[in-house]
Amino acid sequence: MRAIIVDDEELARCRLTILLEEIEEITLCGSFATALDALNYIEENPVDVIFLDITMPEMDGMEFANLLIDKKSRASVVFVTGYGEYAVEAFELEAVDYLLKPIKRDRLVKTIDRLARKNHREVQQLYIKCFG
Numbered sequence: 001m002r003a004i005i006v007d008d009e010e011l012a013r014c015r016l017t018i019l020l021e022e023i024e025e026i027t028l029c030g031s032f033a034t035a036l037d038a039l040n041y042i043e044e045n046p047v048d049v050i051f052l053d054i055t056m057p058e059m060d061g062m063e064f065a066n067l068l069i070d071k072k073s074r075a076s077v078v079f080v081t082g083y084g085e086y087a088v089e090a091f092e093l094e095a096v097d098y099l100l101k102p103i104k105r106d107r108l109v110k111t112i113d114r115l116a117r118k119n120h121r122e123v124q125q126l127y128i129k130c131f132g
Contacts, residue, residue: 002027002048002049003051004031004041005028005031005051006052006056006061007051012053015102016080022105025116029041034057034058035059035061035063042075048075049075049076050076050077051078052065053080054079054083055082055083065077065093066093069094077093079098081100082101084100096111096115097115
């Protein structure tokens with residue numbers, strides 16, 4: 001899965017980068033300090049999952065997720081935040097998961113498993129063969 005990180009905190013981006021690089025199912029394609037930079041990237045490059053902070057200046061994670069929905073993006077969103085109070089709103093925006101900082105490796109692995117199951121369901125296709 002091709003992934004990007006969007007978080008205004010450099011330390012949080014570095015920590016998540018280290019954790020994601022240890023997981024072979026993930027190819028980290030980029031790490032962005034602003035939602036606008038990430039949005040520009042995903043308009044030109046395919047992305048399967050976005051690890052998205054909620055509280056950021058200029059455009060917060062909720063606004064960013066709403067933009068993805070408006071643009072009919074196929075990228076899955078995993079919110080990564082230090083605040084638990086946004087969870088309900090995050091899942092209303094079809095988030096695959098909601099991770100609280102500081103992220104633990106075993107919790108991240110569960111998220112990756114959830115993403116893999118979601119992607120597997122989306123990949124399944126129906127084939128019809130007609131004889132005669």
